[in-house]
Amino acid sequence: MLSACEWIFERRPLDEIAAGLVAWGYEALELVGEPERKDLSLLETIVQGAGLRISGTTANTASIIGRDLAHPERDLRKQAVNYYRGCIGLATRFGAPSIGLHPSAEGRLEPVSTYEREWRFAVAAAREVAFYAGERGVFVAVEPLNRYEAFLVNRIEQALAFIDDVDVPGLGIVVDLFHMNIEEVDPAAALELGLSRLLELHLADSNRRGLGEGHIPLEQVLSVASDFEGSFVVEVTAEDAAHLDEYLRQSAAVMRGVLSR
DSSP states (O other), X not given: OEEEEGGGGTTOOHHHHHHHHHHHTOOEEEEEOOTTOSOHXXXXXXXXXXXXXXXXXXXXXXXXXXXXXXXXXHHHHHHHHHHHHHXXXXXXXXXXXXXXXXXXXXXXXXXXXXXXXXHXXXXXXXXXXXXXXXXXXXXXXXXXXXXXXXXXXXXXXXXXXXXXXXXXXXXXXXXXXXXXXXXXXXXXXXXXXXXXXXXXXXXXXXXXXXXXXXXXXXXXXXXXXXXXXXXXXXOOOOSSHHHHHHHHHHHHHHHHHHHHO
């Protein structure tokens, strides 16, 4: 399933987003994980009318107090668990298979106490989220972010260790080509390592632009996931709307070519 992250469109109207995705050959939209958003009825109408699916939710944890599963303050960790419960509610409403999860908040680049202590906090909090999700038939996808965006889980091997420690069925990983390009010595080998636990593959080139605009060896890396049956989610950025649309068209074409081979 080819999808695109909602957040990359910024404030573009939902009907324009849906029309563009359909025109470019996308099958789904990945929602921003905002449980309290006020446009859910409108979103349902537009998505259903366009024939699109919802592939999941992207965790929105940057600079928002109370969305950090690893925080030493217990009350803030409780708030973070409740935030992810709300994302699970979004997923169930729209029939999405999974939600994305950041073990520590995006933007916090070092521990407040110690790394080991905050790893344990995040594992315990994620376990609560995973049990809640499992009761509702939703998978939880742990996403490693690069070292300039988060401190706790940056590489695929760390994400796998994290979900092993959580030890709850229905937990897997999101792999993002952009983050892998920064953190992994061998992105293809890293992707292969995580393939059995892969729930989503996020797509952007090394510069966060469309596939083919950077230096990631796409054929080599994506060939590892040629049999992957989950969601391929385009997550590119651009300087303006026209370039973003071109990157989305271009990335869809690249994926069709790679998957057809």
